[in-house]
Amino acid sequence: MQEILNLEPQNIWKNFYDLNQVPRPSKKEEKVIKFMMDFGKKLNLETIKDSVGNVIIKKPASAGMEDRKTIVLQSHLDMVCQKNNDVQFDFDTQGIEMYVDTDGFVKAKGTTLGADNGIGVATIMTVLESQDMVHPPIEALFTIDEETGMTGAIGLDETILQGEILLNLDTEEDDELTMGCAGGLDVTATKSYSVENLSGDFKSLKVDIKGLKGGHSGGDIHLGLGNSNKILGRFLHESLNFNAQISSMNSGSLRNAIPREGHFVISTPTANFDELKSALENLKKDILIEFQNVEPNIQISVSDVELATNVASQDETKNLAFALMTAYNGVYRMSPEIAGLTETSNNVANVVVGDGEMKILCLTRSALDSNKKNLSETLKATFELCGFEVSFSGGYPGWRPNTNSEILRLMEKLYKEMFGEEPKISATHGGLECGIIGGHYPNLDMVSFGPNIFGAHSPDERVEIKSVQKFWKFFVDVLKNTPKK
Structure with missing residues (x-):
């Protein structure tokens, strides 16, 4: 535990560690739903569970950011549960056994790590609990069952969100801004x-x-x-x-x-x-x-x-x-x-x-x-x-790219200023929930991004430590520069 908690940014890794102690296979999210509901309530934030089990936590804007557009921060709670045949592990009852490798990655011992999409969840938790971050009004959307049917996104209440921008934190390359995805x-x-x-x-x-x-x-x-x-x-x-x-x-x-x-x-x-x-x-x-x-x-x-x-x-x-x-x-x-x-x-x-x-x-x-x-x-x-x-x-459904996206253009500009290079503007062949959520809320302006995660859906899954630091730095800057209403 301690080697994980010593990593920077510490709050993200603390939240990721805590999350990974909670079993969260797809279609068996009862424990992680309770974990997230308890998290929101302890912060005295408006915390809602919708009819299918998605958790929504709402946080007002920080001082001086009340005139900015409300951002929906979205990640999924479930994880793919894969292990090597020679590993004894019960995903229904055990927490993920994580470790810091010498090659600069956080990995799991013979199982999937859950960085997909646990790092995104932990990042949103960090925003919700922060006392000093600069951010617009936040609606945190934690969906269920993304990996085996996207039933959380499909069943999402169409009246529960008021946000104008959605940031999906489920992309797995830190130099990429995703603006579309495949359907399945x-x-x-x-x-x-x-x-x-x-x-x-x-x-x-x-x-x-x-x-x-x-x-x-x-x-x-x-x-x-x-x-x-x-x-x-x-x-x-x-x-x-x-x-x-x-x-x-x-x-x-x-x-x-x-x-x-x-x-x-x-x-x-x-x-x-x-x-x-x-x-x-x-x-x-x-x-x-x-x-x-x-x-x-x-x-x-x-x-x-x-x-x-x-x-x-x-x-x-x-x-x-x-x-x-x-x-x-x-x-x-x-x-x-x-x-x-x-x-x-x-x-x-x-x-x-x-x-x-x-x-x-x-x-x-x-x-x-x-x-x-x-x-x-x-x-x-x-x-x-x-x-x-x-x-x-x-x-x-897939998510059709919007080349005129205001938030995409802003993030492209901020990325270039921060890192001195152009980000990759791309679509993914993986399935993201953006297409489904966009069907419920057609006026949402959406982008997906995240840190480097390799080997997702396999026991080789690993997340790059320095990439999480890069992702967090960029993420904080995006929230500071959210467009005005």
Whole structure:
């Protein structure tokens, strides 16, 4: 604790530490909602919980700033909960174990850190509790469930805010001012199958993948990282040549995280077993070569296991293998307007097979609703050809850039004066709540920014200490220079 509290700015790190002692998985935010309600009430500030669980804390302007526009400061309370397989950790009951590394970053011990979006939350807490900061009227909006559906933003009361400017603190590069983001859609493919009970001479093996980097399925999708579901699909497809039948599979987890780990168990006639195992070992060699630069820590094992007698038929195994081979994954289209920005993508996020059911979860993103529809319908066609039923859910809109934004122009000017360089004015392929909140409050002038956070949505998540200092310095200056009403 003490090494965290010694960091500057101390109040942000104190609040981040306190926040990280409170379990806050998406859809399980009861404890952190209470934590934030108690925080606001202890400050004697107007503190509200809306009907879906968002917390709003309002603070009057500091002396002399009463004539400035009211700013909504917004961050989300929930965090992505990912851990390495060899780490024992319960996100429902334990606080995050943080430490200061010698490389200038704050990290967690084998789990996600929660800097996404905990640093933003801690920054807003620091403004709310400050007695000497110069700031306009503040409406602090802490939303829930951003990571798994944005239901907090979707259910936000449309009468609870009066602000004219919204600063979203959920961008992860400290030289970037974000003015737009992609929308998203959950694609779910499910299939029931009759379980066969093998009798006769069979053997089973397990293919296990771990050590992939994973990461944010929006911000990192263009990096060409390994996807455990797609790689396992190749192994399963290869096994079809040896009459293999799948018994179980579990790979990936959250839709917004690139899958890092997974495995499946298959059974095959004993007469084919050695040849099958040899073929999979050869495929393993090929894949390790393919990913040796981008995924240096990838580990693949092909091992004998106890005979699994409950399996899907060869035809159903084939349907699954074909679905995993053909389901589009990765960048679908780059933006023709903004260099280097992904416009449309899909993440094949989670595959679970067992007990007579197959399920494949995807998250499709696009800055254009038409291409989001195009790619999701492409996936639907792919899965239906393989016998799956497909449903769409959790859709949320993108945030269309406003190049005439008053607050964007002001922040651009202040950044250049403070740091002697132009900030990057950009949109993100990640999902931000701004598009949804802007739907409720169409007159809000919005910008997103934040410190350097790397490896979000994975156990490699880390936040740069000097970047938090830079971000705070800039943030304080923005509040001082808020436009007049």
